Amino acid sequence: MDSRATFITFATSDLDAARSFYVDGLGWTPTLDVPEEILFFQVGHGLMLGLFYAPKFAEDLGGPARIVTPVNGVTLSHNVSSPAEVDRVIAQALAAGANLVKPPQQAAFGGYHGHFADPNGVIWEVAHNPGWAVDADGTVRLDAIEE
Amino acid sequence: MDSRATFITFATSDLDAARSFYVDGLGWTPTLDVPEEILFFQVGHGLMLGLFYAPKFAEDLGGPARIVTPVNGVTLSHNVSSPAEVDRVIAQALAAGANLVKPPQQAAFGGYHGHFADPNGVIWEVAHNPGWAVDADGTVRLDAIEE
Numbered sequence: 001m002d003s004r005a006t007f008i009t010f011a012t013s014d015l016d017a018a019r020s021f022y023v024d025g026l027g028w029t030p031t032l033d034v035p036e037e038i039l040f041f042q043v044g045h046g047l048m049l050g051l052f053y054a055p056k057f058a059e060d061l062g063g064p065a066r067i068v069t070p071v072n073g074v075t076l077s078h079n080v081s082s083p084a085e086v087d088r089v090i091a092q093a094l095a096a097g098a099n100l101v102k103p104p105q106q107a108a109f110g111g112y113h114g115h116f117a118d119p120n121g122v123i124w125e126v127a128h129n130p131g132w133a134v135d136a137d138g139t140v141r142l143d144a145i146e147e
Numbered sequence: 148m149d150s151r152a153t154f155i156t157f158a159t160s161d162l163d164a165a166r167s168f169y170v171d172g173l174g175w176t177p178t179l180d181v182p183e184e185i186l187f188f189q190v191g192h193g194l195m196l197g198l199f200y201a202p203k204f205a206e207d208l209g210g211p212a213r214i215v216t217p218v219n220g221v222t223l224s225h226n227v228s229s230p231a232e233v234d235r236v237i238a239q240a241l242a243a244g245a246n247l248v249k250p251p252q253q254a255a256f257g258g259y260h261g262h263f264a265d266p267n268g269v270i271w272e273v274a275h276n277p278g279w280a281v282d283a284d285g286t287v288r289l290d291a292i293e294e
Contacts, residue, residue, distance in 0.1 A: 001173050001225060001236045001239055001240060001273075002175075003169075003173075003175040003176075003188050003189060003190050003196075004190055004191060004225055005155065005190040005191055005194065005196065005223045005224065005225060006191070006224050006225060006226040006279075006281075006287075007222075007223070007224035007226070007272070008152065008155055008221065008222075008223060008224075009221065009222045009223075009224065009272075010220060010221050011219075011220035011221070022150075026148050026150075028149075028150040029150075031287065031289055032289050040289060041150050042150060042286070042287050043150050043151055043152040044151060044152055044153070044191060044192065044193060044194050044285070045191065045192035045193055045194075045284075045285030046191060046192055046281040046285050046287060047152065047191050047192075047194060047287070048287050048289075049150075049152065054220070057220070057222075060254075060255065061222070061248060061249060061262060061270070062248065062249045062262075070220065071218070071219065071220030071221050072158075072218065072219065072220070073157060073158035073201070073204070073217065073218030073219070074155065074156065074157050074158070074218050074221050075154075075155075075156045075204075075208070076152045076154070076155060076156075077152065077153050077154035077155075077156065078148060078151055078152065078153060079153040079154070089148045092148055093148060101208060101209065102208060102209045107207075108207065115208060115209075123208070125154070125156075126148075132153075134153075134193040137192075138191070138192030138193050138194075139189070140153075140178060140189050140193060140194070140195050142178060142179050142187060142195075
C-alpha cells in the first residue's frame with residue numbers, strides 16, 4: 001500500500017447546511033451533488049472531499065453502530081501565504097456561517113493560524129506556516145517545523 | 148477561501164503503534180517524525196497526513212475538552228486499479244496490524260471496496276472505482292458515480 005489518500009469523507013448530518021456553507025458561502029463548485037446522499041468537492045490535486053449523509057456513511061461502513069456525528073479528532077488544514085490571509089479567510093468562513101474554534105493567533109509551529117468549524121462540525125485550520133512549501137512535483141517540505 | 152486541503156490531521160493516542168503500522172508494516176517513509184508529538188506522511192500531491200499525539204492535538208485546538216479518540220465519522224480512501232489490488236492491499240494492511248472493518252466486497256457505487264482501521268482507529272477505504280480517474284493536471288473525474 002503506497003502512501004496515497006484520494007478521498008477524505010465525513011459523515012454529515014445536514015447536507016443542506018453543508019451546501020449552503022461551501023457552495024453559497026465560500027463559492028465552491030461541487031464535482032458531484034446528490035441531494036440527501038453525498039456532496040463532493042475537489043480539494044487538491046487528485047483529492048476529493050466527500051460529505052456523505054451520515055446514515056448512508058454508516059450504512060456504507062456496515063451498520064448503524066457506526067453513526068457518529070459530529071466528527072471529532074480530525075482537522076483539515078488550508079495553508080495560505082500570509083498571516084493577513086489567515087485573518088481574511090477566517091473572517092470569510094465566519095461570514096458564511098462557520099463557528100469559530102480558535103481565533104487567529106501565533107501558532108506553536110512558528111507560524112500563525114486559526115480554526116473554524118463548518119455547520120456539521122468539520123474543523124478547518126487556516127494556517128500560515130513560513131516553513132511549509134510545495135515543490136512543482138507536489139513534494140511537501142516542512143523545513144521550518146524541523147527547527 | 149479556495150477549495151484546497153493541505154493537511155489531514157488526526158488525534159492519535161498511540162504514536163508508537165502508528166509508527167509501527169505505517170513505517171514498519173506498510174513501509175511508508177515519514178516526512179517528519181517527532182516522537183510523542185507528531186508523525187507526518189506525504190499522502191498526495193501537496194498533501195500531508197499528520198498523526199498528532201492526542202493531548203497535543205487537543206491543546207493545539209484550545210483545550211482538553213476537545214480530546215477525543217478514537218476519531219470517528221471520517222474515512223480516508225485509497226483508490227487502486229483493480230478489485231484484486233483491493234484484496235491485496237487489505238491483506239497487507241491486516242498483516243501489518245490493521246483491524247478489518249468491512250471485508251472487500253461489491254460497493255454501492257458500482258465498484259469494489261473494503262475498509263480497515265489503523266491501530267488508532269483511523270479508517271481507510273481501499274477501493275476500485277471504474278468511474279474514478281485523475282487527469283494529468285490533477286482533476287478528478289467521477290463519471291461512473293453519476294450514472
